[in-house]
Amino acid sequence: MEERPRIGFVEVHSENFFHDGGAALRTLERARECYPVSLHGVGLALASVDARHDAHFERLAKLVERIEPEFVSEHLCWGAVDGVHFNDLLPFPYTGEALALVAARVNALQDRLRRPVLIENLSAYVQFRDAQMTEAEFLADLVCLTGCGLLLDLNNLYVNARNFGTDPMDALERLPMHAVREIHLAGHTLTEYGLIDTHGSAVCDDVWALFAAVRRRDVCAPALIEWDTDLPELDVLLTEAARADHIGAVTDESEGASRVCAA
Secondary structure (H helix, E strand, C coil): CCCCCCCEEEEEHHHHHCCCCCCHHHHHHHHHHHHHHEEECCCCCCCCCCCCCCCHHHHHHHHHHHCCCCEEEEEEEEECCEEEEEEEECCCCCHHHEEEHHHHHHHHHHHHCCCCCEEECCCCCCCCCCCCHHHHHHHHHHHHCCCCCCEEEHHHHHHHHHHCCCCHHHHHHCCCHHEEEEEEEEEEEEEEEEEECCCCCCCCCCHHHHHHHHHHHCCCEEEEEEECCCCCCCHHHHHHHHHHHHCCCCCCCCCCCEEECCC
8 A cells, every 4th residue: 555544543353463473463563653543352251250351351451561552442241151252242131230240340451451441332132121221321330430431332322222122312312422432333234133233334324313413412532434344445435434524523633634444
């Protein structure tokens, strides 16, 4: 590539860089010289009751020290039981007991990294009768208990609302917007079972409307457009990023680049 794309930051999955050395890590270090980096985790499973996190914490802490990212984030999910780790981000009932567990894990992670982390709302395809609060209420309480930030995934929020027959704008209103530090946008797929968060298409108009509503609340967090499958040409991704920028993403004049990114 003859010139660097005018993007605001680079986001990668943390676990892909837990090894020592290698071409991938060197490439990430080179990217860090040009752009802020966001480390996005998929493996901690913070809501798992019996998950052991010490080794994962240490590998993540080593990567954070090496890369010095702008953000470190994880999903609000569970994914391990009886020593078996599932390759998925699984939902759980939002109860007081679960809140205490997740808050303790988030505090432990932040203490080890010596920095706040961002927690992302999940796309979930089941609900629980035992739930004592909504996801928005759970996240608001988690922010109060830990001081963590939020990675607000607007496509996840929209998919959940559509699948469960609720109003996505109402869910947005109930979230602690002051804690939002990063935003994800993505496409989804309509199936016979409902909407699936697939990251394989353009952002739909309804999700763009949610993004505009967030910007109207003076939330200036950088935004990432996730596109993981059926990848189009780079120009298509940059056009999507330009649309987000047009809606109201903040431009850092000192760096001369929009804080919107497509990946």
